[in-house]
Amino acid sequence: MGTSVEQLQSQLQHLRLVETSSELPQLLRQAEASSWTYQELLHALLTYEESRREAKMIDKHLKWAKFPYQASLSAFDLTDQPSLSDRQLRQMQELTWLDQLYNLIFLGPPGVGKTHLAIGLGLEAIQQGHRVSFVSMGELVPMLKTEEYVKKAQVQMKRIRQADLVIIDDIMYMAMNEQEANLFFHLINHLYERSSIILTSNKGPEAWGELLGDQGITTAILDRLLHRSEVIHLHGDSHRMKHRETLF
Incomplete structure (x- = not known):
């Protein structure tokens, strides 16, 4: 039949x-x-x-x-970033650090490509089957504070905690109160040994204590973030200013 x-x-x-x-x-x-x-x-x-x-x-x-935009690593112009070599970029792109639960910390002034690199690595991780979550510090703090009673914050925080790679952009751009610093510590403590983290900041870890306001919490956060990490200092002129467009 x-x-x-x-x-x-x-x-x-x-x-x-x-x-x-x-x-x-x-x-x-x-x-x-x-x-x-x-x-x-x-x-x-x-x-x-x-x-x-x-x-x-x-x-x-x-x-x-939830990337704010998509920026591939192939589009990253190394000529604009003399402090990063082609070999370093290819090593990061291999994602062996992600398999080993290492963290990456990109430090440097605004406009030198920190967020571009973070998003590019996040896109690469997704292509290789990893779960990635991107959040700016300005978005993260309100989500942590409202997670107990706001459904949207609960969903977003659940995805962050379940991600293989968590990207936190513009960390420590503003001071935190005691409650916010404590909530942030608990998140970092949860991700420790479970996920890799990429942080971008225009302030080095030595300045984070002033913004967190509590030396004990600062030490505990840094202890977990820096245990297995690579700190990459980016220098140079702002890419945005160098390639800015004008109306007239």
């Missing part, structure tokens, strides 16, 4: 192979035109489903990451 293409598609949908179900007519035409064996057809079907699921997962992780 013959089986129609529609019946096969229905069976594939029942097995939750939705992507393959939609592509089945095209794959069958290719199989007939190229005289594929049964094994070749089965391989094509499974490969297509696998690739589509991977693409959908990457799209989902990109939405979860």
Whole structure:
């Protein structure tokens, strides 16, 4: 008894192979035109489903990451950043530090590419199957303070805590009170030995104590962040000012 293409598609949908179900007519035409064996057809079907699921997962992780914009590492101009070598950039791109739960700390004045590097590494991590979460310090503190009673903050903080890589942008750009510093410590303590962290800041760790206001909490945070970390100092002129556009 013959089986129609529609019946096969229905069976594939029942097995939750939705992507393959939609592509089945095209794959069958290719199989007939190229005289594929049964094994070749089965391989094509499974490969297509696998690739589509991977693409959908990457799209989902990109939405979860909440990058303010997308900036690839290939677009990072090393000529504008003399303090970073091509070899260093390629080593970071390999993500061995992420597998080993190392942290990266990018320090430098505004406009030298700290956020660009952080986002580029985050995009690379997503392409390699990792979960990434990006948040600025200005967004993070209100989320920590409202997590107990705001549903949106709960969802976002859950994703941050479950991420393989957490990027915190512009850390220590403003002073914290005792409650905020304590909440931030508990987050860092939770991520310690579970996730890698990328931090960007225009102030070095030696200045963080003044902004946190509590030397004990500062020491505890630094102890966890710097245990396994690479601190990268970026120098040079502001990229934004160098390439600024004017109306007239």
